[in-house]
Amino acid sequence: MRFKPHFTGAAALLLLSQFVFTPSSANAQDSAASEAPQTAAASSEECVPAVSLLGKPKMPADFKSFDWANPDAPKGGTLRQWSMGGYDSFNNFTIQGSEAAGLGLLYDSLFFSSPDEPSTEYGLIAECLSHPDDFSSVTFKLRPEAHFQDGKPIRPEDVIFSLDALKAANPQYALYYKNVVKAEKTGEHEVKFSFDMKGNRELPLIVSQLTILPEHYWKGTDASGKQRDITKSSLDVPLGSGPYKIKSFEASRNIVYGRDPDYWAKDLPVSKGLWNFDEIRYEYFRDRVPAFEAFKSGLIDTWTETSASSWATQYDFDARKKGLVKQEMLPEGRVSGMQGFAFNLRRDKFKDPRV
Structure with a gap:
């Protein structure tokens, strides 16, 4: 899963207009199959480069870049953001520890979640997917050029390992992928996922969001010679396949991500115009008050305001x-909660609206 930007509240304060996109949650997989719309696949034999639960994907199969992205955007500079509290782990897949902000920048998933379209995914590590008419499985064709940041190719074995490792590391992943009962290599660049049910059109999309981890890294040892364990928190700098690497950090004080100039997917349509900052830096504060003071003094580049009074x-x-x-x-076109007072009208003192 990849995160995507989400602005809550009535307003946001921005200095910069180049967005950074990070792992996203889809709808719950328990949606009734009869209520879920058709995916983008026209037939069980067709391997499609995009999938949507709400009609057809907006972008055509041969698109060059997203229409909301600027493929000619200049690259460079540093985006300075903030996070609250602290962190003691670079492992954002386990429930142990407190993870650092921005770790989703390190990883890629099979498909890329479009921030401009709900429940819509476009091929990233996998160039396309196919499924039978009964939605009992989904098969992904991996891009031969996809590789991790150490240059090693992304194989079907890495995809299979990722599913098993994530389900073992975190009960939330185990629940999210509970209907995926089998993953198997079906070709040199092909992997198939089988489901425990038929007719659920959402399952192919759910699997397409799978974050892919390097099997050789997680089955190896760290600098001290200790076996890595994805179920444990750790400040061992991880290996991914995404557009950024961890450049430097001071635990619970800051973390700096550097753009990978050799990012394997930088020329794909889903990446054109994205990942423009050379560095993305997070400064840590104990609460919003000192963070806002840092913003006012120019130490932070963006601020999202959640209080109407403060605004x-x-x-x-x-x-x-x-x-x-x-x-x-920034107006938001989707329901994202509310801010206000809710009175318990069952209590006598609130029954009269004039109170």
Whole structure:
């Protein structure tokens, strides 16, 4: 699974317009099969480069870049963000420890989740997928050029290992992929997943979000000679296949990701115009108050405001007055919660609306 940007609340404060995309959650897999829309596959024999639960994917099969991305965007600079609390682990797959912010930048999944289309995935590590008419399985064709950051190719064995390892490392993954009962290599660059049920059109999409891990790394040893364990928290710098690597860090203080110039997927349509910053840096703060002060002083580049009161009263500072901070309200077209007071009308003192 890959994260994608999600702005909550009524407003967001931004200085930069180059988004970074990180692992996403799809709808729960227990949706009734009869209510789920058809996927993009026209037939059981067709290997399709994109899949959607809500009609057809917006982008055509031969698209060059997403229409919301700028393929000519300049690359360079540093994006400075913040996170609250601290961290003691670079393993974001286990329930142990507190993971560092931004770890999704290290990894790729079989398909890429489009942030502009709900429940829609486009081929990344896998160039296409196919499934039988009864949705009892899904087969992915891997790109031969896909490789990890150490240059080793991404094999069907890595895909199979990833499913088993994630289900063992975290009960949430075990639940999410509970209907996937078998993964097998069916070709040099092909892997098939079998399900314990038929007719669930969402399962191919769910599997397409699988984060792919390097089997040789996780079955190897760390610098101290200790066997790596994906169920344990660790500050051992991990190996991925994504657009960024961990460049430097001070545990619970900051972490810096550096763009990988040799990223294998940089020229794919799903990557064009993305991953533009040379560095992405997270500074850690204990709470929002000092973090906001850091933003006001120019130490952080972006701020998402979640308080209507603060939005109205807390932005009368010098950088804002000088135009160095751009305050914008970004409308959101999807339901994402509410902010306000809810009164218990069953209590006598709230029964009269004039109170």
